[in-house]
Amino acid sequence: MLKKTALFMLLSIGFSGMKAQQTIPFRITKHNNIIVKTLVNKKDSLDLMFQIAMKDYSLSPERKRKADHIIFSKEEISDHNTVDIGKITQKNVRFFDNQLTGHEADGKIGTGIFDGKAFKIDYDNNQFVIFDKMPDLNGYQPLNIILDHEGFYLAGDNIINRDQQQEAYFVLQSGFSGAILYSNEFAEEKHLDKRLKVIGEKTLKNSEGKTLTTKQAILPYFKLGKSVFKDIPAGFFSGELKTQNVSYLGADMLRRFIWIFDADRKIAYIKPSKYFSEPYYKMN
Known part of the structure; x- marks a missing residue:
């Protein structure tokens, strides 16, 4: 018994x-x-x-x-x-x-x-x-995150050229299909239109005649935690309309990892997924 x-x-x-x-x-x-x-x-x-x-x-x-x-x-x-x-x-x-x-x-x-x-x-x-409680985190690396207005922000290192590495904060944006989209402030401050290789652009005008130009460029290196990516498509805007207030880490980058977020939304744990080395998504 x-x-x-x-x-x-x-x-x-x-x-x-x-x-x-x-x-x-x-x-x-x-x-x-x-x-x-x-x-x-x-x-x-x-x-x-x-x-x-x-x-x-x-x-x-x-x-x-x-x-x-x-x-x-x-x-x-x-x-x-x-x-x-x-x-x-x-x-x-x-x-x-x-x-x-x-x-x-x-x-x-x-x-x-x-x-x-x-x-x-x-x-x-x-x-x-x-x-209900944190799972086994063996094989994951921690990243500090900041939760602000429902957005998850984390830091990434942007290697614009060999002698210039710039840290920037990105909000995770699973609705943006690409890898990286920079804010107007970062793009202008770092002169991305001159320092990055631009591979495509499109200019639009609103009803007042003000212009907005979207540019697709190649970022030589991007580092997230311990992971380094090479020749990443990165978008940014130029023109009279200043609409992009934050930088995005998009769905193409998100899918390259498995993510675990703690209950307090202070740390994200990542490890490479099966998509880690897949070709980059091409924006239209």
Whole structure:
């Protein structure tokens, strides 16, 4: 009897340990965006793009699937919604309306579903993992992060030429398909249009005749933690319109690692994913 009791206790401990984490499957588009299948208010089936730079949810004006059971106010906000993702149910969810999203998505899903928990973005197995306590971090390297206005900021080293290495802070931006996009301030201060090899550009004008030029260039080296990347596509803007206030570390760079974020959002742990050495995404 004692042996059976001990065996039952061991099995119970094992099963309770298994329940200490939950998984959410996703798929990755050819534009490096993460798509999560959701059921909203038990009625509307939506494909939502994961946006690490926001907390709540949103719908796109260009969505292909119906969302008739999400009722918005005049301010284009909808509260008290329920979202089912696999076996996970999240209640009292807020949606914003008319926010643009990535290819193949009806809207966006933010990080709110991970509140108070450590979580992993596992690009090798196409899934998020939510932890009640930190998992084994063997093989991962830590990076300090700063959480500010729902954005995750971290430092990266930019080798613009052989004798100039510049540290800059980047906000993780899973909605931007490319690798790096620099802020106007960084691009102007470091004279990127003169110091980097520009491989493409496009100029637009607004209704007032003011110009905005997007430029694609090649950054010789970029260092994130201990990992070094060579000849990375990097974008920046020039012209009269100064719209890019922060620098982005985009989805092409995010997918090259498996990420674990602690519950306090103070440290991200990374290790190379199966995409680490893949060719860089080409922006149009």
